[in-house]
Amino acid sequence: EAAVTQSPRNKVTVTGGNVTLSCRQTNSHNYMYWYRQDTGHGLRLIHYSYGAGNLQIGDVPDGYKATRTTQEDFFLLLELASPSQTSLYFCASSDARDRGHEQYFGPGTRLTVL
Amino acid sequence: GDSVTQKQGQVTLSEDDFLFINCTYSTTTYPTLLWYVQYLGQGPQLLLKVTTANNKGISRGFEATYDKGTTSFHLQKASVQESDSAVYFCALVAGGYKVVFGSGTRLLVSP
Numbered sequence: 001e002a003a004v005t006q007s008p009r010n011k012v013t014v015t016g017g018n019v020t021l022s023c024r025q026t027n028s029h030n031y032m033y034w035y036r037q038d039t040g041h042g043l044r045l046i047h048y049s050y051g052a053g054n055l056q057i058g059d060v061p062d063g064y065k066a067t068r069t070t071q072e073d074f075f076l077l078l079e080l081a082s083p084s085q086t087s088l089y090f091c092a093s094s095d096a097r098d099r100g101h102e103q104y105f106g107p108g109t110r111l112t113v114l
Numbered sequence: 115g116d117s118v119t120q121k122q123g124q125v126t127l128s129e130d131d132f133l134f135i136n137c138t139y140s141t142t143t144y145p146t147l148l149w150y151v152q153y154l155g156q157g158p159q160l161l162l163k164v165t166t167a168n169n170k171g172i173s174r175g176f177e178a179t180y181d182k183g184t185t186s187f188h189l190q191k192a193s194v195q196e197s198d199s200a201v202y203f204c205a206l207v208a209g210g211y212k213v214v215f216g217s218g219t220r221l222l223v224s225p
Contacts, residue, residue: 004157031211040123040217041217042120042203042215042216042217042218043158043203043215043218044215045212045213048211048212050211058212090157090158092157094211096211099146099207099211101146101148101160101163101207101213102160102163103158103160103213104159105156105157105158105159106157107155107156107157108156108157
C-alpha cells in the first residue's frame, strides 16, 4: 500500500482562486516536503516540516503557505493562485535518522491555473 | 549557495548502449550525493547515494563515483535496457535535511 498519498491528483482553478493540496504519509517519518516540478528546473523545494506544527521555508516559497497538522498530514495552500503556479506538485517524507537522504515521494498533483 | 548542474536535457540510446549522464555540483561542505530516478507518471525514487566516506554507489547496474577534485558525480551504466527509460536527477544533501536537485536528464532507450 502506498506510503505517501496526495489529493487531488489533478486540479484546475482560475486566477485568484483558493487551492489546498493534501498529503498524507504512513511511514512514521518526521520530515515532510512540498516540491514543484517544472521542465528545465527539476524539483524545487517550496516548504518542509520536521513535525506537527513546524514549518520551514524552502527555496521557492513565494505565493505558498503550508501547514503540518499531524505527523501524517501536510497541506500546501495557494490563497491567490496565479498562472505561474501551474505545475506538478510532489509531497515527500523522510526519516530524521536518515538525515533526509532518502525521500519517499507521492504520485504528484497536477495543478493548472487558468 | 549549494547547486547541482545537469547539462544534458535528454539522452537517446539503443538497448545495450553505454550510458553516461553528467552531473557537477557546488557546495562549501562535504555533501552526500544522490541519484533519483522518476518513471513516467510516478514520483522520484532514490536510485543510489554516495558519501565522502565510500566514494562510489552501485545499484541495479547503475554506478556513480564521487570526484571531489572535479566536483562531479556522473551516472553510468554499461548496458541500458528499454525499461531504464526515465528521468534521472542528480542531487546533493549539504546540511540539514534539504535536498538540492538538478534539472534532470530524460533518458530514452529504444529497443
